[in-house]
Amino acid sequence: MRLTVGQVHRHVLALASSRSCFVLGDHLPFRMLSLPRAKERATRTGGTKPSSRASALNMKPKVSSFNAKPVKSALLKSAVLKKTLKIDESLFSAKSFEELGLPPLLIDRLNKEGLTAPTEVQSAAIPIISQKHDAVIQSYTGSGKTLAYLLPILSEIGPLKRPTEQDSSDKRSGVEAVIVAPSRELGMQIVREVEKILGPNDKRLVQQLVGGANRSRQEEALKKNKPIIVVGTPGRISEISAAGKLHTHSCRFLVLDEVDQLLSFNYREDMHRILEHVGRKSGTSSRDILGPLARRSERQTILVSATIPFSVIRAARSWGHDPVLVRAMSVVPLDSITVPRPVLSRTDANSNSPSNSVNQAAVDSLPPSLEHYYCTSKAQHKVDTLRRCIHALEAQTVIAFMNNTKPLKDVVFKLEARGMKAAELHGDLGKLARSTVLKKFKDGEFRVLVTNELSARGLDVPECDLVINLDLPTDSTHYAHRAGRTGRLGRKGTVVTICEDTETFVVRKMRKQLAVPIKPCEFTEGKLLVHKEEDVE
Numbered sequence: 001m002r003l004t005v006g007q008v009h010r011h012v013l014a015l016a017s018s019r020s021c022f023v024l025g026d027h028l029p030f031r032m033l034s035l036p037r038a039k040e041r042a043t044r045t046g047g048t049k050p051s052s053r054a055s056a057l058n059m060k061p062k063v064s065s066f067n068a069k070p071v072k073s074a075l076l077k078s079a080v081l082k083k084t085l086k087i088d089e090s091l092f093s094a095k096s097f098e099e100l101g102l103p104p105l106l107i108d109r110l111n112k113e114g115l116t117a118p119t120e121v122q123s124a125a126i127p128i129i130s131q132k133h134d135a136v137i138q139s140y141t142g143s144g145k146t147l148a149y150l151l152p153i154l155s156e157i158g159p160l161k162r163p164t165e166q167d168s169s170d171k172r173s174g175v176e177a178v179i180v181a182p183s184r185e186l187g188m189q190i191v192r193e194v195e196k197i198l199g200p201n202d203k204r205l206v207q208q209l210v211g212g213a214n215r216s217r218q219e220e221a222l223k224k225n226k227p228i229i230v231v232g233t234p235g236r237i238s239e240i241s242a243a244g245k246l247h248t249h250s251c252r253f254l255v256l257d258e259v260d261q262l263l264s265f266n267y268r269e270d271m272h273r274i275l276e277h278v279g280r281k282s283g284t285s286s287r288d289i290l291g292p293l294a295r296r297s298e299r300q301t302i303l304v305s306a307t308i309p310f311s312v313i314r315a316a317r318s319w320g321h322d323p324v325l326v327r328a329m330s331v332v333p334l335d336s337i338t339v340p341r342p343v344l345s346r347t348d349a350n351s352n353s354p355s356n357s358v359n360q361a362a363v364d365s366l367p368p369s370l371e372h373y374y375c376t377s378k379a380q381h382k383v384d385t386l387r388r389c390i391h392a393l394e395a396q397t398v399i400a401f402m403n404n405t406k407p408l409k410d411v412v413f414k415l416e417a418r419g420m421k422a423a424e425l426h427g428d429l430g431k432l433a434r435s436t437v438l439k440k441f442k443d444g445e446f447r448v449l450v451t452n453e454l455s456a457r458g459l460d461v462p463e464c465d466l467v468i469n470l471d472l473p474t475d476s477t478h479y480a481h482r483a484g485r486t487g488r489l490g491r492k493g494t495v496v497t498i499c500e501d502t503e504t505f506v507v508r509k510m511r512k513q514l515a516v517p518i519k520p521c522e523f524t525e526g527k528l529l530v531h532k533e534e535d536v537e
């Protein structure tokens, strides 16, 4: 069954209910600050509605403010004014984009695209980013994080922005927002999202700078179209910037989407260049009296992912000033977050093995509407098991993940030979082939996309109703991102891991780390048969 946008919305908005306001203060304990998070968690687990808990605590509607702790550096103290963060909690459950103060032209465009109400994370993030805070946005996969940062940016720059008194004197030209994503697919998806909002007449104001595409054409487009937003992969952005063809000095926004991946070792040099150059006014140099800390103040940095490990919090603290962690229904100053202690899963509380620790970042990234199963199969029978699984679950739009590129073709061949339409997607395909495959999959021209880790992050195919792991993901974070390709924006979704007998202990370990039931099952006579755990152990 496919849901309409309206139905999905009702589902998403059903999660939001409280209309009260609360006060954030650096003197308040973290437990209290995260009360709205408890509301989200309880709603996800079907527990008591925290709105009633909030009213039981007598949280009266009021708007107040807090001063986030000053960053410790004396240099920075003199360079940066502390911001006052006003949190109006009623906005967290905003029923419309108007309530969030978006400009009318932007709201018109959203309505034309059938977008009428914000998701929870959008309700939380839009006012915070509009107040010019550096922010880390964390919310589960498919919850609308892309618009959560795009909408406040488009409220400030471009043809749909909020009119200001300085408009007539504003001589700003050049790129005003740089958005970095780890893959071409995700980069292109973000470009399409921006184009959709800008509309056909202004879509040239966003330019893709993804790797694998013709670089000189990208450079020509930069010169000719004078985009205000560029979206790209780290390598291509830093390459064109180093060649002097991309000027980001007056850039006001830097967004790192899938930030935890962008901060991995592979991207360190390109990311270093981007972080050093974007939003750096020409004329300043690293020898300037206030050094790199002062330069940071010239741009707003927004870090986004479904999985935010503590390393990202640490990085955000050092790049931003008064940065906040924004989640659906909660906003927390980063200074109040301490290094998490490992939480042992309940069944293994007596064992000190780190492998039994709950991976909180991955837990937080899983959409509440997912069902998780695993079944065993010999390696040579996995494709048959996959086919039986698809039939039993009557799945229409399936993403099957493997760890390597080579075997993908073989799986496609076997599925096609059995009358099931499939295609492969991986990084060795050319840019055109990759976008054609994706387009055909989104258009429903074939049923199974057989792919590798390339598609695990950010890929948005709202109709995807089944994710299959034909190979085990490397860890629970990878499991969570793969799983997040289904169950998007409140839809139902199923994740099935097909593993060999000898691998079941890995699934059980991930189940503990993710704190979700991954139930053993088999597919017989066209049906899903769920086992009790003791039947298989």
Ligand SMILES: Nc1ncnc2c1ncn2[C@@H]1O[C@H](COP(=O)(O)OP(=O)(O)OP(=O)(O)O)[C@@H](O)[C@H]1O
Pocket (backbone or CB within 6 Å): 005, 009, 114, 115, 116, 117, 118, 119, 122, 139, 140, 141, 142, 143, 144, 145, 146, 147, 305, 306, 457, 458, 459, 460, 462, 484, 485, 488, 489
């Ligand atoms: N307010 C809204 N109303 C209706 N649809 C929305 C709204 N916001 C976002 N969407 C749609 O929801 C889907 C998921 O959004 P998005 O890709 O931004 O999720 P995400 O949280 O970034 O997921 P991931 O963590 O997997 O990258 C997209 O198809 C997007 O167009």
